[in-house]
Amino acid sequence: MTALGILTQVTLMLVGGAYVLAVADRLMGGSSTGVRSALSYPVRRLSFLFLQPMSTTERPDFAVWILAPALLAALAAVGAVAVPIAGPSPGGDIAAGLVLFGAAMLVVLVAVFMFGWAPNSVFPMIGGFRFAAMVLSIGIPFSLVVLTTAIPAESLSVGVIVEAQSDLWFVLVQPLGLVIYLITAAAIAFWGPFDLPEGSDLAGGIVAESSGARLAMWRFGRAALMVTVSLMGQAVFLGGYLGPVLPGWLWTLVKTAVLLILLALTGRTMARMRIQRFVWFGWVVLLPLALVDVFLSGWLAL
Amino acid sequence: MSPGPLSYALISIFGIAAVVSGWLVFRTDSMLKAAYWLMGSFVAVGSMLVVVDAQFLGLILILMMSGEMTIMAIFMIMFMMNPAGLNPMVMVHQHRTSIMAGVGSFLLLAWVGLVAEFPDRPAPSADPTVGLGEELLGRSMLIFESAGVALLAVMIGAIALAAKRGRFGDAYDGSIEPDIDIEVESAA
Numbered sequence: 484m485t486a487l488g489i490l491t492q493v494t495l496m497l498v499g500g501a502y503v504l505a506v507a508d509r510l511m512g513g514s515s516t517g518v519r520s521a522l523s524y525p526v527r528r529l530s531f532l533f534l535q536p537m538s539t540t541e542r543p544d545f546a547v548w549i550l551a552p553a554l555l556a557a558l559a560a561v562g563a564v565a566v567p568i569a570g571p572s573p574g575g576d577i578a579a580g581l582v583l584f585g586a587a588m589l590v591v592l593v594a595v596f597m598f599g600w601a602p603n604s605v606f607p608m609i610g611g612f613r614f615a616a617m618v619l620s621i622g623i624p625f626s627l628v629v630l631t632t633a634i635p636a637e638s639l640s641v642g643v644i645v646e647a648q649s650d651l652w653f654v655l656v657q658p659l660g661l662v663i664y665l666i667t668a669a670a671i672a673f674w675g676p677f678d679l680p681e682g683s684d685l686a687g688g689i690v691a692e693s694s695g696a697r698l699a700m701w702r703f704g705r706a707a708l709m710v711t712v713s714l715m716g717q718a719v720f721l722g723g724y725l726g727p728v729l730p731g732w733l734w735t736l737v738k739t740a741v742l743l744i745l746l747a748l749t750g751r752t753m754a755r756m757r758i759q760r761f762v763w764f765g766w767v768v769l770l771p772l773a774l775v776d777v778f779l780s781g782w783l784a785l
Numbered sequence: 786m787s788p789g790p791l792s793y794a795l796i797s798i799f800g801i802a803a804v805v806s807g808w809l810v811f812r813t814d815s816m817l818k819a820a821y822w823l824m825g826s827f828v829a830v831g832s833m834l835v836v837v838d839a840q841f842l843g844l845i846l847i848l849m850m851s852g853e854m855t856i857m858a859i860f861m862i863m864f865m866m867n868p869a870g871l872n873p874m875v876m877v878h879q880h881r882t883s884i885m886a887g888v889g890s891f892l893l894l895a896w897v898g899l900v901a902e903f904p905d906r907p908a909p910s911a912d913p914t915v916g917l918g919e920e921l922l923g924r925s926m927l928i929f930e931s932a933g934v935a936l937l938a939v940m941i942g943a944i945a946l947a948a949k950r951g952r953f954g955d956a957y958d959g960s961i962e963p964d965i966d967i968e969v970e971s972a973a
Contacts, residue, residue, distance in 0.1 A: 547818075579840040579914060586848035593821060593851050596858075600817055615855050622852060639841065639914060766944070 493563045497556070499736075500710030500743060501525075501703055507744045511751035529699055537695035544601045551598035552697065555704030558594060562587040562711040566718045567642045569732040580641040581633055584715050585626050588671050591708065592618040595673065595680055595689060598701065602692040610680035610688030613758050617670055617679060620765030624773035625667035628660045631777050632719040635784045641715070645723035654720040656783060659776045661720045663769055665746065668712035670761075672705060675750025679758050713742035795836045803829035814873040816865065820858035824850050841914040 505525035510518065565580030577583055592615060599611020633639050635656065636647035644653075654661045670677040681688035690698060717723060717738035724731030756764065806825035813819050827850040834843030865874075877883065921929050 544818075577840070579844055582841055582844040582848065586844045586851070589848050590851040592855055593824065596855055597817075597821070612859070615859060619852060619856070626848075 489564060492568060493560050496563060496568065496714065496739075497559060497707040497710050500713070500739060501706035503740050504706050504709050504743045504747055507747040508751065511747050532694075532699035532702075533696050535695040535698075537697050538692065540602045540604050540692050543603045543692075547597050548601035548697065551594050551601060552700035552704050554594040554597070555591065555701065556707050558587045558590055559704065559707035559711040562708075563714055565641050566714045566735075567645065567724065568735045569730070570724050571642055571646065576640055576642040579639045581629060581639045581644070581719075584641075584711075585629055588625070588668075588712070589618065589622055591671055592622075594704075598693075599680065599689040604692045606686050606691040607689045607693075610685055610691075613685075613688070614673060614680040616758060616762055617673075617677065617765070620762045621667040621670050621769060624663055624765065624769040625671060627773040627777055628663045628667070629715070629719065631657060631660055631773075631780045634777075634780045641718050641723075644719050645725060648722040649725055652720065652722040657720075657776055657780050659772060660780070661716070663773050663776065664716055664720065665742070665749075667769065668716060669746055669750070670765075672708040672712055674705070674709055674746060676753040676756050677761065678750075678755065679761065682755055684755070709743060709746060710739065713739045713746065716742050792836050796833055799829045799833045799836065802826075803833070811876050813876060816861040816874070816876075817858050819876050820854045820861065823857075824854035827854075839913055841917060 502525050505528070506521050509521040509524045562584045565577050565584045567576050595614045596611040599607040599609075599614070601607075630639075632644055632653050635653065636644040638644065638647075647653075666677075669675045673680050679685075679688075681690045685691070690701060693701060714735070717735065721738045721742075722734075723738070724735045726734035729737075803826045806822045806829065809822040810819045810826070813822060828847050831843040831846040831850070834840075834846065
């Protein structure tokens with residue numbers, strides 16, 4: 484596939500996925516205005532934000548403030564490139580695709596920290612520091628469970644990992660892996676119960692000073708990040724494009740949408756976790772569980 | 786895969802980017818930006834590794850640096866008497882010493898680059914990641930494993946020292962303000 488083709492495909496995936504997530508989130512949020520209203524909600528909200536003036540603060544770092552949302556969306560796109568969508572690519576896909584995804588997801592920390600730091604304001608900066616604490620606590624379990632799927636497939640290429648699931652999806656071999664993956668991925672996308680960097684307890688946190696097009700771009704970047712983690716989650720745990728009857732790309736889309744809706748549901752139904760408890764949870768619960776998952780999968784693969 | 790003109794062009798671009806962002810580390814006026822310019826430099830070096838077919842090494846470098854540079858920025862901000870690193874500040878000090886150290890290390894490295902005999906053999910055609918794994922767990926296993934265990938011990942020790950939950954229980958339970966009427970010694 485040409486570079487332009489890949490770019491178009493990834494852009495369509497991210498925009499479409501962000502739409503699905505926004506609609507699902509709106510429906511889960513208990514809006515009583517009905518499905519039809521929820522379907523048009525993302526467009527209405529986006530047009531509202533683009534018409535809203537962009538507020539500013541005293542001596543912000545403008546370049547960083549503009550670059551951070553762009554970096555967030557770009558990292559989502561880089562992570563999504565590693566996942567084959569329609570079927571095995573003829574030239575083989577990126578050999579270390581899983582590591583590319585992991586690297587892109589951990590650089591999200593830089594984007595969020597910069598976005599919190601740029602406005603020269605206290606609540607956004609506390610949000611940025613909170614996210615640093617979060618990512619340092621769950622970064623290792625996240626990387627471990629993603630890399631664990633490479634053990635049975637004996638490859639870091641996502642295409643090979645999908646092919647290795649032709650008999651049995653990895654979610655059945657290592658269900659613990661998917662659970663840890665979804666928890667840590669939601670935290671990396673600061674979504675749901677883990678939206679600590681921009682929680683209402685921080686008066687909006689990193690987005691407290693953002694409005695208008697800037698806020699719209701940031702919201703899109705976060706939604707795109709959710710799409711990328713769902714896309715990778717379905718590829719390494721739910722068999723990716725493999726499935727009967729339907730064409731491969733449709734299976735990818737369906738499975739990605741299922742994970743997105745699941746994450747939207749948990750985001751709306753579970754209470755926000757306090758940062759102290761979250762850090763404890765990451766180091767004391769998730770990290771040992773991820774190590775257990777690694778040992779189990781290694782043992783099963785031998 | 787033999788390197789084509791595209792590889793040379795990309796390596797040159799990333800090399801220049803690495804040097805320029807390394808220079809910007811000292812030209813910027815804030816610790817956070819300095820840390821992230823340094824990270825940009827590492828990302829450029831990682832990209833150079835990816836271009837020379839060492840995908841795994843290059844990407845792992847970028848992966849590690851994102852967390853490390855943020856930790857570095859947080860520590861620099863913590864140790865500076867500068868509210869959250871928001872005030873502009875000069876990033877260079879001890880000019881004479883640093884100029885001498887910079888020129889000296891440049892000359893030393895350039896001399897090594899000119900004199901040293903670099904291996905001429907091309908990379909093995911097999912997956913470079915496999916080669917790296919065999920190196921790590923093959924003949925160099927003792928070195929890497931001892932370094933790994935030592936680092937692990939340091940990490941566990943650091944966490945044990947920094948943990949909020951000490952031998953007096955959870956720090957949040959113990960943080961009770963003292964009584965107002967503290968016995969004040971007469972300031973004679």
